[in-house]
Amino acid sequence: KGDLQLNYYAQSCPNAEEIIKQQVIKLYNKHGNTAVSWVRNLFHDCMVKSCDASLLLETVNGIESEQKSDRSFGMRNFKYVKTIKDALEQECPRTVSCADIVSLSARDGIVLLGGPRIEMKTGRKDSKRSYLSEVENTIPNHNDSMELVLSRFQSIGIDTQGIVALLGAHSVGRVHCVNLVHRLYPTVDPTLDPDYAEYLKGRCPTPDPDPEAVLYSRNDRETPMILDNMYYKNLLKHKGLLVIDQQLTSDPTTSPFVEKMAADNGYFHDQFARAVLLLSENNPLTGDEGEVRKDCRYVNSE
Numbered sequence: 001k002g003d004l005q006l007n008y009y010a011q012s013c014p015n016a017e018e019i020i021k022q023q024v025i026k027l028y029n030k031h032g033n034t035a036v037s038w039v040r041n042l043f044h045d046c047m048v049k050s051c052d053a054s055l056l057l058e059t060v061n062g063i064e065s066e067q068k069s070d071r072s073f074g075m076r077n078f079k080y081v082k083t084i085k086d087a088l089e090q091e092c093p094r095t096v097s098c099a100d101i102v103s104l105s106a107r108d109g110i111v112l113l114g115g116p117r118i119e120m121k122t123g124r125k126d127s128k129r130s131y132l133s134e135v136e137n138t139i140p141n142h143n144d145s146m147e148l149v150l151s152r153f154q155s156i157g158i159d160t161q162g163i164v165a166l167l168g169a170h171s172v173g174r175v176h177c178v179n180l181v182h183r184l185y186p187t188v189d190p191t192l193d194p195d196y197a198e199y200l201k202g203r204c205p206t207p208d209p210d211p212e213a214v215l216y217s218r219n220d221r222e223t224p225m226i227l228d229n230m231y232y233k234n235l236l237k238h239k240g241l242l243v244i245d246q247q248l249t250s251d252p253t254t255s256p257f258v259e260k261m262a263a264d265n266g267y268f269h270d271q272f273a274r275a276v277l278l279l280s281e282n283n284p285l286t287g288d289e290g291e292v293r294k295d296c297r298y299v300n301s302e
Contacts (some may be wrong), residue, residue: 003286004121008100013092017104017122017274020096023084023107032225035109036173037077039227042106042280043169044072045099047138047156050283052127053098056081056296063299069135071213078297081105085296098296099124103280110276113172115227116269118276125290128299142179142242146251149244156282162275164248164257168268170219171231175241177204177215183243191246193238201243217241227272232262 008219009016027034045055048066056078059065067075081098084105088096100122107118140149153163183189185207188197203217218224219241220231231245235258240246248254261268291300 002280004123004284006119006121009092010124013088013095015091016088016096016100020083020084020101020104021108023087024105025112027080027083028109028112031077031080033173034077034080035112036225037075037080038102038105038109039113039169040075040173041081041102042276043166044075044135044139045102046279046282048134049131049138049153050127050285050289051099051100051103051124051280052285053293053296054130055102056098057127057299058131058297060298063256064132066080066130066132066135068132069139071135071139071141072089073178081296083190089294094292094294095288097124097292098126099284099290101296106276106280110227110272113225113227116273118273120277120280123284123286125285125287126293126296127285127290140244142175142244143182144244146244146247146254150241150253156279158278159273160253161257161271162278163173164254164296165268165271166275166279167245167248168229168231168261168272169227170242170245171223171227171229173217174224176208176211176219177217178211180217180241181206181207181209189243189246191238191250192240196237196239210225229263229265229268230263232258232268236262 041055045051045053048054055066057063057065069107079103084101086187103120107120111117138152140152150160150163181204184197184201184204200217204215209215220234235245235249248258294300
């Protein structure tokens with residue numbers, strides 16, 4: 001972490017952070033859900049080995065893309081990372097890493113979603129390889145036990161209240177029916193509010209939805225595109241969508257933080273900002289450990 005610094009590009013590309021921000025705003029105004037994608041990218045990239053943009057590599061020349069993993073189901077908008085990268089390449093060729101784009105676009109996306117502004121260091125380098133085989137062992141699944149989820153995050157230095165805050169990212173975006181139906185059919189999960197279950201059955205009418213048909217429910221119906229503590233208020237009303245969400249209220253190590261975040265949006269934002277910062281600084285490649293990719297989808301050829 002020692003080599004990451006604030007304003008790393010001050011000399012080499014003074015407008016770098018402003019260019020990323022402007023592109024993120026432009027994309028958000030066109031496709032609001034890009035902001036949610038940038039937050040998810042940060043999580044999927046940084047949990048696997050390092051914040052090194054390995055997530056963005058496509059399958060080519062012996063590289064197996066991490067995007068092929070089941071854990072990446074529903075991830076999208078990767079093509080717009082290229083939009084951000086192209087704008088940077090025009091201004092400062094081969095200078096700003098894709099790994100920094102992942103972190104800074106998440107930071108700027110969080111602000112557009114009504115979340116806190118986070119001061120982030122930069123100077124990450126890009127990985128020359130992908131880690132498809134590691135994804136399953138590092139990215140928690142929606143129906144994993146709380147114990148497993150806690151241990152995954154703790155292994156990269158995020159404490160329990162930070163983990164509870166990070167799951168608050170589920171305050172925005174949506175959940176595909178494929179990941180929900182086991183709570184509805186053949187019988188409704190007793191921890192789910194019955195009226196809410198009826199609503200979800202309306203969104204997900206069959207027990208075996210076609211994964212290609214994008215049937216989904218919003219994570220939070222009240223403020224679906226605002227990163228706020230409504231997520232925790234919903235959990236306390238038994239309206240958690242995923243098993244992992246609802247477990248936050250039933251697990252004695254996490255439930256006090258759920259109550260505290262439900263009661264105080266400022267506290268949630270403070271803890272979320274702290275946890276995102278820790279996540280963004282997980283084991284970065286710096287100096288000569290990686291490269292600055294010209295195209296985020298491929299390792300440099302020379």
